[in-house]
Amino acid sequence: MENINWYPGHMKKTRELIASNLKMVDVVIEVCDARIPDSSRNPILSEITAGKARILVLNKMDLADEDATGMWLDHYRRHELNQIRTVIALNSEKGEGVPGLLSKLQKIEDERSAARNENNPGIGRASENAAPFRRRPLRIMIVGVPNSGKSSLINRLTGKKSTMTGDRPGVTKGKQWLTLQNGMQLLDTPGILWPKFEDPHVGLNLAFCGSIRDEVMDSADLGLELLRVLMQNYSETLAKRYGVEITGETDETVCDDSHRSIGEDLRLMERIAKKRGLILPGNRIDYERTGRMLLSEFREGRIGRITLERPNPI
Ligand SMILES: Nc1nc2c(ncn2[C@@H]2O[C@H](COP(=O)(O)OP(=O)(O)OP(=O)(O)O)[C@@H](O)[C@H]2O)c(=O)[nH]1
Ligand SMILES: [Mg+2]
Structure with missing residues (x-):
């Protein structure tokens, strides 16, 4: 971002x-x-x-x-x-x-x-x-x-x-x-944003929901970021929509802050791409189209009814 x-x-x-x-x-x-x-x-x-x-x-x-x-x-x-x-x-x-x-x-x-x-x-x-x-x-x-x-x-x-x-x-x-x-x-009035997002999550959320022009972002990266967020709170919804199992099990040892293994999200993206036949010649995953598909299905509500943030307790 x-x-x-x-x-x-x-x-x-x-x-x-x-x-x-x-x-x-x-x-x-x-x-x-x-x-x-x-x-x-x-x-x-x-x-x-x-x-x-x-x-x-x-x-x-x-x-x-x-x-x-x-x-x-x-x-x-x-x-x-x-x-x-x-x-x-x-x-x-x-x-x-x-x-x-x-x-x-x-x-x-x-x-x-x-x-x-x-x-x-x-x-x-x-x-x-x-x-x-x-x-x-x-x-x-x-x-x-x-x-x-x-x-x-x-x-x-x-x-x-x-x-x-x-x-x-x-x-x-x-x-x-x-x-x-x-x-x-x-x-x-035309929609407006502001010059600097103090919190990078704010910029990502706006991009997921289509408030930032897609042309200025990489769909594969943005789709993967969306998947990462959905895995946290909507893993069942994702599993149901794409017919994939989200076990959280992994053979990797490196973990990030939320104790998920690094790469778990990428592997999920690949499983979804295969389910949808988003494959390039040479049996390579089409990350670009998979990212675009995830973003448009989210924006149209086809993954499910999803809210990406909750109010902070005061
Ligand atoms: N599902 C759903 N879609 C909506 C709703 N309101 C607007 N949309 C859709 O959201 C998109 C944007 O709507 P607009 O009314 O053009 O948004 P805007 O805020 O005027 O956008 P800018 O003029 O670009 O700032 C359109 O595809 C609308 O059909 C809603 O309540 N539910
Ligand atoms: Mg308008």
Whole structure:
């Protein structure tokens, strides 16, 4: 992960775009990936949106481990409520959880109207003949890391295909204002990362979930890293999906920090490649295609419902 450029110039521009549009909006919805709720929260976004009413969305809940999502919701509700108004898990592709989000937004809008009427007692109580008071609709900005499902969520909220989505990072290129049926206005923004991952696991998690362009990484290496992580918490799921036995037994004597033998993961990758017939001429394992296959099956949820991190006990 050290030598790749995952922070191209347009992300710096998006950061400026978010900062400059922030004063126009009432609410910020941060869309993170429920499979990596911590790694997919951009510290820069938390910093620049501090002070705004914020809603945290754990998107792609259909791909995440249900128990883990429950733990994350609980974690954020307990520990971050002073900064985040609401935490909600969603499936933006199918719409599950979206009505709950809409009613939260309506609640914010109602509170905003009530506060305005309190500050301006004359407003809203004009006589029947007076022109109706035109109030500015609630404005919402959607932010998050690339590929977390921001545009998909917007399409769900508007109820039509208002903005382009895609199974790769960097689909949304510029800002786009859209209007909901209830009049609220939404600003879609391109996904952004941050210049340096302090913890290398964060970079890997983002790469596994498709937030970093695949072109800048080696699929064989990344696929092997994913296998390593899945072997720790989802070995049964892996064994079932690929019809391989994961015994943990080994004839090697060298062990790493987690007491696994070095090479166990590589041998598992080879067994999976053979099962899938991912073999090159000369009976050599096609590590590249095996890596790509593992990554795409994970991203599409075909290995199973998987969450790659759990909240730290506080
Ligand atoms: N399974 C599942 N897939 C989803 C969900 N939400 C979005 N997706 C898929 O994730 C991919 C990325 O979605 P987008 O809405 O384009 O993501 P984005 O955050 O706008 O991406 P950028 O504009 O590149 O930053 C698409 O293939 C979507 O179909 C979800 O809740 N569940
Ligand atoms: Mg988008």
